[in-house]
Amino acid sequence: MGMTNIGLSGALANRVALNTTAQNTANVNTPGYSRQIVTMEASLSGNAVNGINLGSGVEVSDILRIADQSSINRLREATESAQYSQSYFNGLSNLENLLGADGLSLTQGMNGFFAAIDEASVTPESVAFRQQVLTNADALAQQFNAVSAQLSQQEAAQSERYGALVTHVNSQLESIASLNQKLQEDALLGKSIGGLQDAMDKHLNELSKSLDVKVIYTNGGVELSTPNGQPLVIGGYAASLERDLSSGDPYSTDLNITFQSMTTPVDASLGGELGALEALKTNQYDPIQTLLADLAKGLADGVNSALSSGFDLNGVAGQNLFTYTPGSEALSLAIDPNLTAQDLAFSSSATFAGNGDVLKDLSMLSQTPLTNGSVVGETPYSAYSGLLGDIGIFTRQAQSEATAAQVSMEDAQVARDSVSAVNSDEEAANMLLYLNAYEANMKIISTANQMFQTLLRAF
Known part of the structure; x- marks a missing residue:
């Protein structure tokens, strides 16, 4: 036998x-x-x-x-970096396309406005030329409104994506905590845990697309934390991320993290796509909206100040051409709806309508440095062209980084597969x-x- x-x-x-x-x-x-x-x-x-x-x-x-743990870790880190770089590049590309779109170029709007002022200076008393100034001023205001509104729409879409990612991250953390328990149970019972370990790596890679995680491998499981050490998963317990909108900004990327009934703010960039969206808001959307608001305010104040020193066709002291709401200047910029072509105060004399001294002052605004906020020392043209130039440079740099990160991720995948595939x-x-x-x-x-x-x- x-x-x-x-x-x-x-x-x-x-x-x-x-x-x-x-x-x-x-x-x-x-x-x-x-x-x-x-x-x-x-x-x-x-x-x-x-x-x-x-x-x-x-x-x-x-x-x-x-499996080679170093190759697995390298792939996870490369995945996080590639997702961050690609998301940041996509966001910058959208901004570049928006600011350069036909009909939204503030350069064209300012060209039309100042060209109308120069034409009116030939015959300041002409109602037709005055109406042309009003028309181009209104067009410029609408372009400011459109650019600001489009930026807000893009930011709203990014914010919606940010909220969806937070929900996705919470789901992944719960799945990883459950896998931790299953791995520990099967390891104690002597069962094969290869399939569960593969599932864990898959969840970790998926999580890394959303944020950078620090991983510590334990007997039969993992412990996760944020880059600055805040716990995400320990054993069978998972943290929960929640957006903090208490600042009043509906697009805020502030986050709180709750673990074992203790809630603390996330005080560092999370990396991954969450980090990219936060960086886009902090480094691009907010500064651009501020610049546009300062540019609209500076231009409107300059025009209104020049007109306030003049007189209209009836010899009446000048009125403001532009109006805006403080705090949202670019979005609310408009011409005074009660103002007519005759009301434009182009003359420095109350008795001679053909005097165009104020028009000369208005024309010089295109070359006069602004004195407010983020555009101090810049002319209206240089402020906007500088913005476009910076966006172009940032986008090309982000594209190079995204390409390099993608190559690195592909190399990491090959290295992992050479051992495990x-x-x-x-x-x-x-x-x-x-x-x-x-x-x-x-x-x-x-x-x-x-x-x-x-x-x-x-x-």
Whole structure:
């Protein structure tokens, strides 16, 4: 019976190996799957002949997941960097396209306004030329409104995406905490945890697209924290992220993190797509909106100040051309709806409507440095052209960084797959090897049976 048992142990062990090879082959195209191998060891006890221990066959000691932790970590970090870079570049591209779109160029609007002023200076008393100034002033105001509104719409879309990412992150953290528990339970029971470890790596990679996480591997699980050390997952407990809109900004990227009933603000960039959206708001959307507001205010105040020193066609002291709401100057900029062409105070004389001294002052505003906020020292043209130039430079730089990060991620994927991915040729060779071993062990069982039958026939 020893020979039969030895053959049976070999058949069973090689059947496990065949099943493992089949599992590998089935998942040859499964992203994130790590190939597995069977380790066997000889059973040395239980079959003694004439006092000599021949052993009792073979047994499967373990099913190993083939993975290199450094390659897995590198892929996760590269994934986070690539997602951050690509998201930041996409945001800058949208900004560049918006600010350069036909009909939204403030340069064109200012060109039309100052050209109308220069034409009116030839015959300041002409109602037609005055109406042209009003028309172009209204067009310029509407362009400020449109650019500001489009920026707000883009920011609203980014904010909506930000909120969706926060929800997604919370879901991933809960899944990772649940996996932690399952991994610990199966490890204690001696079960194979290769599949669960693959699932954990998949969740970590997915989480890394949204934020940068620091990972500490424990026995049968992981512990996660933010870049500045705030806990995200410990054992079976997961943190929860929540947006903090208490500042009054509906697009705020401020976050609070709650772990074990303790809530604290997130006080550092999270990286990943969340970090990119936060950086776009902080470094681009908010400063651009501020610049546009300061530019609209500076231009409107300059025009209104010049007109206040003049007189209209009826000899009445000048009125403001532009109006705006403090705090949202670009979005609210408009011309006074009660103002007519005759009311424009182009003359420095109350008795001579053909005097165009105020028009000269208005024309000089295009070359006069502004004195307020973020545009101090800039002319209206240089302030806006500087904004466009900066956006162009930032976008090209972000594009280069996104390309480099994508290459790095692809290299990391290749490095990971070179160790863990399934090789069809290798699995085919293993299949033949284990199949031959299985058939040989079945032949041993058959031979043992024949020997037994021969022994029975001897009586």
